Amino acid sequence: AQTVTQSQPEMSVQEAETVTLSCTYDTSESDYYLFWYKQPPSRQMILVIRQEAYKQQNATENRFSVNFQKAAKSFSLKISDSQLGDAAMYFCAYRSAKGAQKLVFGQGTRLTINP
Amino acid sequence: DAGVIQSPRHEVTEMGQEVTLRCKPISGHNSLFWYRQTMMRGLELLIYFNNNVPIDDSGMPEDRFSAKMPNASFSTLKIQPSEPRDSAVYFCASSRKRAYNEQFFGPGTRLTVL
Numbered sequence: 468a469q470t471v472t473q474s475q476p477e478m479s480v481q482e483a484e485t486v487t488l489s490c491t492y493d494t495s496e497s498d499y500y501l502f503w504y505k506q507p508p509s510r511q512m513i514l515v516i517r518q519e520a521y522k523q524q525n526a527t528e529n530r531f532s533v534n535f536q537k538a539a540k541s542f543s544l545k546i547s548d549s550q551l552g553d554a555a556m557y558f559c560a561y562r563s564a565k566g567a568q569k570l571v572f573g574q575g576t577r578l579t580i581n582p
Numbered sequence: 583d584a585g586v587i588q589s590p591r592h593e594v595t596e597m598g599q600e601v602t603l604r605c606k607p608i609s610g611h612n613s614l615f616w617y618r619q620t621m622m623r624g625l626e627l628l629i630y631f632n633n634n635v636p637i638d639d640s641g642m643p644e645d646r647f648s649a650k651m652p653n654a655s656f657s658t659l660k661i662q663p664s665e666p667r668d669s670a671v672y673f674c675a676s677s678r679k680r681a682y683n684e685q686f687f688g689p690g691t692r693l694t695v696l
Contacts, residue, residue, distance in 0.1 A: 509689075510671060510689070510690050510692075511687065511689055511690075512673065512675075512687035513687075514684050514685075517684070558625065567638060568613060568615075568630060568632075568637075568677075568679075569615065569627040569630055569638065569641075570615075570617075570625075570627070570685060571627075572624055572625040572626070573624075574624045575624065575625075
């Protein structure tokens with residue numbers, strides 16, 4: 468079974484600075500997808516960024532980018548120019564490309580933005 | 583386009599009562615997922631459907647939980663009888679049936695069982 472681990476329960480960053488959230492996963496599959504979801508206090512789950520395992524190029528979405536290291540099974544999220552609205556819980560998630568469609572989530576990292 | 587709709591948003595009930603949570607997926611999506619979020623266990627899948635058919639219910643905790651999807655636009659998650667340990671936020675999500683497709687989450691139902 469696949470597992471996802473987020474080793475940082477909490478992180479904080481100064482507004483306008485850069486922060487990196489860590490995620491590692493364990494799988495025997497070679498084809499899969501990785502996601503970062505954001506959950507603000509409203510508790511709505513919002514997709515931040517997605518990475519296909521077969522792509523070597525790291526995904527980027529505006530201020531959000533990932534560092535995907537397939538061999539190391541690592542998938543970190545970098546937030547540049549942090550804004551107050553980025554404060555939220557961030558969840559890393561794994562989804563198999565074949566078979567089970569469910570998302571397997573990490574325990575989450577609570578990100579605080581200091582003004 | 584409306585997102586995933588869940589009702590009720592909040593539910594407070596007493597132990598032993600039946601609880602029914604409802605979900606309307608996004609039109610055109612043929613996969614539907616029920617997740618539960620607790621402090622202890624985080625976010626975990628309970629069950630998911632493809633084309634209204636249950637595919638994986640291995641996450642359903644016990645026989646007190648049941649889920650149905652009678653048509654493409656409606657699903658229910660029922661707990662009978664409810665227990666205090668069932669208190670959690672229950673999310674419904676839907677997607678098109680491809681692994682790379684985003685799962686869109688509803689706002690969740692916060693269930694409190696006293």
